Amino acid sequence: MRDRAAPSAPRTEHQAPEAFPDGWTTIGDGIRYRETTRSGPVAPARSPVELGAFSRRLDKLACSAGGLAFFDLETTGLSGGSGTVAFLAAFGSLRDDGALSVRQYFMEDYPAEPAFIETLSAEFSRAEALVSYNGSSFDMPLYAVRRAMNGFGPPDPKPHADVLHAARRLWRTTIGNCSLSSIEDSVLGVRRAGDIPGSEVPEAWFDWVKRGRSGLLARVFEHNELDVRSLAALFFLIAEAARGIGWPAACDAVGLAGLQSRVDEALAERTLRQAIAAEGQDARNRRAARPLMRLLGRNGRPAERDELVGFLPDDAAGLFAKSVHAERRAGDVAEALLLAIESAKAAREGGTLAMRALKRVSRLERKLAGLVPDRHSSG
Template identity: 35%
Template sequence: MSKLSSRLRAIVRGNPPGSSPDAELTFEPDVPEKRGELPPPPDISRAAEALGGRPVENQYGRVLAVDRRYEADRWHGETQIGGCELDDFEPLRALDARFRSSWSPEPGARSLTASPMFFDLETTGLNGGAGTVAFLVGCAWFDCGALQVRQFVLTSMAAERALLEALREQIDAAPFVASYNGRTFDAPLMDVRWAFHRLPSPFETKPHFDMLPPARRLWKHRGEQSAGALARFSERTGCSLMAFERQLLKFRRVDDVPGFEIPSRYFHFLRTGDAAGLESVLEHNRLDLVSLAVLTARAARIVVGGYAACADARESLALGRIYEGNGRVADARACFEHAAEAGDRPTRADALSRLAISLRKERRYEAAAAVWRRLVDARPPRTKTLLPLERLAMEALAVHHEHREKDLELAKKFAEALNDENGDEAIRRRLSRLERKMSERQSPLLN
């Protein structure tokens, strides 16, 4: 081993193999010669005074809690806080299939009326894993029409167990939790932190409503409309909470801290004890919670109100799909009819095709064919290019008239309309079969 070490040192030093090195290699860390001790953790009392909070103590230590209350008469954009309290969370079960499967009421039992606990995290990074810590956990719930917000701030890494215990107490007091993308990011991250401290996670047994999937289903396609701001909406911001906050709730933040700055502000607080930079982070988190509560109430109202509560045809179409997924066939068809009457050409085609397929599943072939015909006839005059769903309607009509109505002439008419440069081999085979059948039908008459 010593010979190998000597040869390696010689190679590093540039000496010929076998020659004695000029000096022994030693490891010299690149640090200043005089380094002071690490700064002490920030004083929780000073941080509480700066942020308007108070220390909360439990069996694991102390954590900083900051309370704010949004009264019922306060407005968030165009929505009043007092009108957002949920008195029944059955509509949320319709919106989120995973939430529906995690909680099923007993037969004859009333739905829970207590407020859910909305929660949102601010973390030291976005990668997740054992190295990412939630230094700010925001919780919110409705109390007598007002929205009560409580935020737990991690003033030192040693206080994480105390923060986890305080959060567990909040979760245990709620019938279920609600988040925005929390099932994918927030809850798994907190599960890792509880596991790190060898503590059970309350998320494992608590029903969890995630607002992101319903928001995507209800409002994702609004950006496809040709109206100015909405046309740029989906391209620029997608389905983020702040995007829906601006476009749906009509709320705009002033001097909001950018998300990429949040971890650095927290690390500055740990190094210096100066909590001034955290105030805007807490405000950012509070606004996320308020927007989540208001957006959840908006979605629930749409489910309860049906197509009459929808803002436009696309929303009605999306609601119909949600109803359909919940087995509410009649409500779904009513939404599809409304979307077909009020929507543009793509929306109308989507709505009518879903309506026709729904009828066909019940073997109501005549009614389904009538809807397919409505879809075909609704095309603008002198339109040569067919939408994919319009092609589907013509193909369905060709099948219906060939096999059920036995009207070969009409079946051939629809098949010929599909036999353009984009026509596939199946259409050409259908035309050949129809021509053969028509020829066979005429042969006995000629004889």
């Protein structure tokens, strides 16, 4: 059904603007600024950080912890598009004493956007590398669109670690929902009191621009600041775990090994071997053997790799590998045939694996009937 224009709503009276939340100073036409530093060190600013664990594209990239900018934008909508604007930005960086300073910029109304972008631009260019939560898909593209809409060129390319990707590897199978607030709760043990839900953020700003009400803004400022603090905490937690220091709560070993393998394969191997030992006898949920076999194969250790076949899960691909192993290593054609049949049954009908398994079944059948000379084909 068509969405008809509603009958004209009563015009809202533009009330006198309410007082702006404390702690902010005006730094330009329509731009406000505040800096918040909370006590307690997060990490030493001078210590070097490797970004490789966060993305293969950042392989071998290191910078000092103090050169990182943890950032987060608050916007008027989540769908993107040219009509969605960012009105609040937070940038966190480590001070020399290891405490995290968070600088926030607020845009008071639409016409201030060019000035707002210039302010953000200065922050971005100061940083050696950027850290965000889902920023590679949301915040950065949106920032690029805002620049384009205001006649600025594309943003300077900077190394950018999106912590969401790493978080998904660590917690997708154990926590499921990898939103920052969910990870904060389950991993960092942080509970926010009275946090504004993300869906209400746009209305808070509209309430300010359209009606001069600032009531909800203070909660958005707090939300934005805490997001950046949690982001920084999570970043260092993951960076250390990837180097073998600590074991984050509810962390999936296979996922962690995946991050570790980007910076230290020996460490990843250890983590995976422990995981195999912990998986036990249930052949359904075994996940550690496959990545370890790949790692060993990559490093030219085929014999050690083949020893792990027994630890593969009994899914179509696992059964197929076991069938190959039974034929070649154990010379047990009957067992190999049985496994190949199981594999064909488990595979998706009509898929490549199913076809390969069926071919293998018929070859093994002939071989078993003595029709095919023994040959070590890959089946």
